[in-house]
Amino acid sequence: MRFSRAFIPTMKESPADAEIPSHKLLIRAGFIRKKASGLYDILPLGVRVLHKIERIIREEMDRAGAQEVLLPIMHPAELWIESGRWDVYGKEMIKFKDRHGRDYALGPTAEEMITDLVRKEVKSYKDLPLNLYQIGGKFRDEIRPRFGLMRAREFIMKDAYSFHVSDEDAEREYWNMYETYSRIFKRMGLEFKAVEADTGEIGGKFSHEFMVIADTGESKLVYCEKCGYAASTEKAVQKRPEVPENRESEFKELQKVHTPNVKRIEEVSEFLSVPPENILKLLVYIVDGEAVAVAVRGDREVEETKLKKALKVKDVRLATDEEIERFTGQPKGFLSPVGLSIPIYADYSVIPMVNFVAGAGEVDYHLQNVNWGRDFTVKEFVDVTEVKGGDPCPKCGAPLVGKRGIEVGHIFKLGTKYSEAMNATFVDENGVEKPMVMGCYGIGVTRVMAAAVEQNHDDDGIIWPYEIAPFHVIVIPVNVKKDEIRDTAEEIYETLQREGFDVIIDDRNARPGFKFKDADLIGIPFQVIVGKRAPEGIVEIKVRKSGERFEVPVNEVAKKIRELLYSWSCQ
């Protein structure tokens, strides 16, 4: 590719509506352009990266025994009605009618479509297992598209669905996909972590998310370097503490203290010189329409996904100030568990607490030496607070590491939810008809591109991992008007291409600084700079990632790049 002919519109300034590095840089470096909220044009450089990502996915999926298909993105409503998701999925789906007035949707995911295909064609256990995948456009009318490609309304996804005769076989395939995904993200050169995840709407026994580690990630995760435990904070569990022996013997007398205008935990902590760990935080939640109190240790935060699961409810939200007063008869900021009329669920973190501080149920007063069991009744101890870095691992007790991540892959065991709803059955070796057991496995292809940038960039621009870079090498003649420089650059360009590298030559008649800036911004791993020493047959290789520079003879450029690549792969 010749830069002078390439459609690579770079720019010096970031668009005003871009917030995070990947969004800014992908636009500045000419990979994408915004069409409308959550909709992006993918430009040639972007397409090159996506193709590379897709190629790795295809190779690994095929190797794992999956087969590629391509289903329509326009889904007939009947299938979604049949699975019961036409209304459940609701506003997230783009729905429309054709000229005959029939309902359709643009597919946000394809369980129905694939199940319909398989139920029609597969009747016997002899045809199972089956793992089918596709790579293509998906549409979700997100409530709030944001962060560029990270949460777009139209995006590219690899979605795979597997069908099995038994739960055991579905589980075997689940772990097959787990290994496959690990290989995929490793090959892409990304730092990632597979974590236990909440199964959400889909349900099922377990599920893993694949997170690309990045500070700007929307998801939080914790992992244990000692035993390997890793989980999304929506899922990460706390070990249930033992109730201390003879705790009653430590109980002190309940006391009411005047705490004028002291509401927040930090304020209470400071005013009474009590650490937050010995203050009870009481929150009122509306769960499926009913008010409940949730008690947690003062330094902990409620994780609503866990709360939802622990209480086995669909909807969870914090009560408004008005609702708090109405349901508890107590003022916000001084809520007391003592004499509270609504049920109190207490987090595990409350179990070991003794003689703690809590609100007194009236303005400007707190209670000291409060004890659960004596002063109020806990309806149930539940695990509902967010696990953080530093907390003990629930498996082995070692301190957990906390990180932020970008969810780029998710694998689920679906069970028979869709096969039962849609009557996808097979006949087993005993002639018995059974529903197929399913699994599903997604990778956000466009999101991977954004995540890769989020994880690999610096002040000058993108730093692509070699495997998914739009080009491996950019050849930069510093002055195309000087024959020796231009000719040497052209020679290197052709040689590298012949040697199998993806290479672009910056043959534009521009000043060197201008070209260097573009090369850094676009993030091509190797820059071959052809300058002053070209007449002596010496050029410079600059490594984008490290900034290292090497002077090498013209005929050893490919060799040197190979050496560098080899040394990286050994790390």
Added chain:
RNA sequence: CGGGGCAUAGCUCAGCUUGGUUAGAGCGCGUGCCUUGGGAGCACGAGGUCGCCCGUUCAAAUCGGGCUGCCCCGACCA
């Protein structure tokens, strides 16, 4: 959908508070000169129904109302 903000040249933004000549700058774009190891310089030039509609006024980018689009904060997810 709730809360907040923005909308002026391709991009980033001034001007608006206190209405009044021909609406500006930098970057980018075109032409010429000059320049070639980190987004050079000079000259000339093109480019705008000031998001849309309604209103107030002798007069609206500027004041008021409505609409639309976009962004940020919460519930969703690859």
